[in-house]
Amino acid sequence: MTDFIGHGEKEIKERILNPGEAKNKIKNLVSVEISGRIARECIDLGYGFFTPLEGFMKKADVDSVCKKMSLADGTIWPIPIVFDISSQEVSEKGIRVGDVILLTRMGNPLAVLEVEEIFTYDKDEMAQAVLGTIDAKHPGVRMIGRMQDTFIGGKVTLVNEPQFNPPFDRFFYTPRQLREEFKKRGWVRIVAHQTRNVPHTGHEWLMKGAWFCAHGEAPVIGDKDEIKLGTGVLVNCIIGPKRTGDYIDEAIVLAHQALHEGRYFRDDVHMVSITCWDMRYAGPKEAIFHAILRTNLGCTHHMFGRDHAGVGDYYGTYDAHRIFDQLPPGSLNIKPVRVLEWWYCPLCGEVTYSGLCGHTKERQKFSGTLIRSIIKDGVKPTRIIMRPEVFDVVMECAERYGFGSPFCTEEYLAKRGPVFVVPPLD
Amino acid sequence: MAETYPINIWINEERFEKLKAANLADMAVDRLGGMKVIQVQCTEKQKDKILKLFPMAKFDTATTKSIELLPREVKDKIFDITLKLKSIGPEVMDEFLKSLD
CATH class of the missing domain: 3.40.50.620 (HUPs)
Structure with a gap:
C-alpha cells in the first residue's frame, strides 16, 4: 500500500467499474454529454491523477481553493476542478441532489457522477482568485468564462476506460x-x-x-x-x-x-x-x-x-x-x-x-x-x-x-x- | 534614425549558395549556435502591415524583438527580393508589400 500514497498522504485509488457492473449501474440513468475538458478530468479523477480528489469539487472546496489555496480539509490545492452544466439542462433533465447521472463523450458512456451538490459560483471571482486577473486576453480567464452557469459536485467513477490511439x-x-x-x-x-x-x-x-x-x-x-x-x-x-x-x-x-x-x-x-x-x-x-x-x-x-x-x-x-x-x-x-x-x-x-x-x-x-x-x-x-x-x-x-x-x-x-x-x- | 524590426530568414545550404552566387554571403550572420540568418529590416509601418496581413505571424517582444512565424513561402519571396535588390533594408519589404497589392 505504501507504494501508492499520493498527495495529502492519501492512497491513490482507481475509481473504475468492471464492464459487468458498469452495464448494470448505468441502466436508466439520465445522461449528460460532456465537453473534452470534463472528459479529460473524469479520466484524471478515475485513475487517481488528482488524488485526494474523488470527484468534482463541491462549493466548500471551490471556495476554500479560491480563498486559501487549499481544500476545505486544509490539503493544499490551487485550482478548482469543477463540473459545469447549464441550469437549463439541470432543470430539463430534472437532475437533483442524490441522483447518479451518466456522463457520455461522443455518445458513449464514460463515467457516472454522484450528484452531491448543485451550486453556482461567481466565475469572475474564481478567475481573479486563481489567475490573478479577469482580463479576457488570458486563456485561463476565457476558459472559466466559457463555463456554464451551474456546477455539480460529487464523486466520479469511470464506467468505461478510454482507449488511447497511436502514437499516444x-x-x-x-x-x-x-x-x-x-x-x-x-x-x-x-x-x-x-x-x-x-x-x-x-x-x-x-x-x-x-x-x-x-x-x-x-x-x-x-x-x-x-x-x-x-x-x-x-x-x-x-x-x-x-x-x-x-x-x-x-x-x-x-x-x-x-x-x-x-x-x-x-x-x-x-x-x-x-x-x-x-x-x-x-x-x-x-x-x-x-x-x-x-x-x-x-x-x-x-x-x-x-x-x-x-x-x-x-x-x-x-x-x-x-x-x-x-x-x-x-x-x-x-x-x-x-x-x-x-x-x-x-x-x-x-x-x-x-x-x-x-x-x-x-x-x-x-x-x-x-x-x-x-x-x-x-x-x-x-x-x-x-x-x-x-x-x-x-x-x-x-x-x-x-x-x-x-x-x-x-x-x-x-x-x-x-x-x-x-x-x-x- | 527610426527604429526597424527584423524578419529572420534562416539560411540553409540552398539559400547560402544563392547568397554566395550573388556575392552577398556577408549578409548572413551567426545568430544561434552557428545558425546563419539574414535579417531583413521593417519599418514600424511595414511591421504593422505584415502582422495584419499574416495573422499567424508574431512580433516576439520578449526575447528577439523580431517578426517571426511567417509562412515559408513568404520568407522565400522576401529572400528572392533580397537577392534581386542586394539589400536587407526596408526597400525589400516595400517591394514585397507592393507585390501583394
Whole structure:
C-alpha cells in the first residue's frame, strides 16, 4: 500500500467499474454529454491523477481553493476542478441532489457522477482568485468564462476506460502503472519535466541539470559497466486543447522519445509519458498544481524553469519558484528543483547555464519563437541547438500527422485523429 | 534614425549558395549556435502591415524583438527580393508589400 500514497498522504485509488457492473449501474440513468475538458478530468479523477480528489469539487472546496489555496480539509490545492452544466439542462433533465447521472463523450458512456451538490459560483471571482486577473486576453480567464452557469459536485467513477490511439497509447500510464514502472526500473528519485514543447538542447539541459539536482548525494550502485543510478527523468507531456501555431501533440511526444532513442539520455534514466490536462496558464498556482499531479505520478522532484505555466506578462518570471516558499512546511511530498535558463554561449562553445556563464553580452538565448521560426523555414538546426534526430522526427510528424506542418493549423485541428476514444460499452 | 524590426530568414545550404552566387554571403550572420540568418529590416509601418496581413505571424517582444512565424513561402519571396535588390533594408519589404497589392 505504501507504494501508492499520493498527495495529502492519501492512497491513490482507481475509481473504475468492471464492464459487468458498469452495464448494470448505468441502466436508466439520465445522461449528460460532456465537453473534452470534463472528459479529460473524469479520466484524471478515475485513475487517481488528482488524488485526494474523488470527484468534482463541491462549493466548500471551490471556495476554500479560491480563498486559501487549499481544500476545505486544509490539503493544499490551487485550482478548482469543477463540473459545469447549464441550469437549463439541470432543470430539463430534472437532475437533483442524490441522483447518479451518466456522463457520455461522443455518445458513449464514460463515467457516472454522484450528484452531491448543485451550486453556482461567481466565475469572475474564481478567475481573479486563481489567475490573478479577469482580463479576457488570458486563456485561463476565457476558459472559466466559457463555463456554464451551474456546477455539480460529487464523486466520479469511470464506467468505461478510454482507449488511447497511436502514437499516444505507449506513453499513457496511470499513476499506479507509473509507480510500478519506476519500481521495476529501480528509480528512487524521479524528477518531472513538464512540457508542451518539442525539445531543443536548452530543454535537454534543463532536464539534465534537474537530474543532477535530484540525484544529488545519492550513492553510485555497482561498478564499471554495471553502474546503476536510481534516479530518472520523467518527461510528462501535457495533452489538452490546442491552438493554431502550437506544436502538434504527436511531434511533442515523439520528439522527446527521439532524445531517448538517440541515446542523449541513457535508457535507464529517462522515460516519456503523457497526462491529459487543460492548461489554465495560472503561472505560480499552476506550478503547485503540477507539483501535486507529479506527486501522484510518483515523482520525488519537479523541475520549474522560467515563467512556468505562464502566459503574456501576467506573472513574474520566477513567481512560480517563489510560491513554494509560501507553503506550510510538509504540505507537499515533492521537492521543487528551481532552475534558471540555459543558453548557448559562443565563447564557452556550448549550451551552458545562465546561473554560471558570465558571458552575458555574448550569450545567445533560446527562444521558443525563434526555434519555431527556424523549423517553419524548414532549415535543419545545428546539432548544438536541436538534435538531428529530434528535427527529423518533427518533420516526419508534420507529414504523417500534421497535414504538412509540425504546427497546429486549422486543418489539423479539424481533421486530426483523436488522442483517445471512448468506445461503445458493449 | 527610426527604429526597424527584423524578419529572420534562416539560411540553409540552398539559400547560402544563392547568397554566395550573388556575392552577398556577408549578409548572413551567426545568430544561434552557428545558425546563419539574414535579417531583413521593417519599418514600424511595414511591421504593422505584415502582422495584419499574416495573422499567424508574431512580433516576439520578449526575447528577439523580431517578426517571426511567417509562412515559408513568404520568407522565400522576401529572400528572392533580397537577392534581386542586394539589400536587407526596408526597400525589400516595400517591394514585397507592393507585390501583394
